[in-house]
Amino acid sequence: MVLNIKEPIEESFQIIGGNFTQAGEASTRLKHALFELGVDEKIIRRITIATFEAEMNVIIYAAAGRLHYYITPDSITVKIDDMGPGIENIELAMQEGYSTAPDWVRELGWGAGMGLPNMKKNADIFKIDSVVGEGTTVEMVINFP
Ligand SMILES: Nc1ncnc2c1ncn2[C@@H]1O[C@H](COP(=O)(O)OP(=O)(O)O)[C@@H](O)[C@H]1O
Ligand SMILES: [Mg+2]
Known part of the structure; x- marks a missing residue:
């Protein structure tokens, strides 16, 4: 499937650490954008799962972060x-x-330890980089088949 878009589509979202009421907002916005573009539902599901897990990790573990997506025709x-x-x-975290995850996060239903493995499983390309005391970067590419 090749998307019929003339220019790449991109957008950025701020994510605030600890803000569980915002949980899933960025990945939900992306999901709607993909539906409007007519992306295959199975592909949307993979993108949404991977993006949601990454967004949750920022909310759970970090002070703040950013989600950026970039869509090309393929x-x-x-x-x-x-x-x-x-x-x-990172090997252990994967x-x-x-x-x-601390107990209070587990009580909210998070902390099963499946986020990073699920990102890797759902992405065609998965890269993670992290510097202790500074932060973490996850980059995922999913192809439109
Ligand atoms: N953005 C992040 N910043 C700091 N630590 C992280 C981040 N993402 C993941 N981790 C670490 O990796 C572990 C595994 O992450 P994940 O597979 O998403 O499982 P879970 O979030 O359920 O613990 C986390 O428990 C945490 O120790
Ligand atoms: Mg997680």
């Missing part, structure tokens, strides 16, 4: 970067079920 790139504690051991 793919979408979503980049989420934050100012936060960073991740000491393992299914690994979570450092």
Whole structure:
């Protein structure tokens, strides 16, 4: 599928750490944009799951962050970067079920340790970079097949 757009479409959202009432706002806006563009529903689901998990991680772990998406006729790139504690051991953080979420976050239903693995599973290209004490950047590309 190739999207019939003349120019790339991009947008940025601020994400505030700890603001659970805003949870999912950026990924929901992106989901609606993709529906309007007529993107295949299965692809929208993959993009939305991956984006939502990344957005939640900023809300849960970081002070603040930003979500940026860039849509071309044949793919979408979503980049989420934050100012936060960073991740000491990325390999460990990527393992299914690994979570450092505090109890109060678990009580809200988060902290299953599946966010990063699900981002990787749903993205065609998944990159994560982190500097302890500075922040984390996740970049995902999903192709429109
Ligand atoms: N943006 C981030 N900033 C700091 N730590 C993070 C970030 N994203 C993930 N982590 C770390 O990686 C772990 C695993 O993340 P994830 O797979 O999304 O599971 P969960 O959020 O349920 O713990 C988190 O518990 C946390 O320790
Ligand atoms: Mg998570």
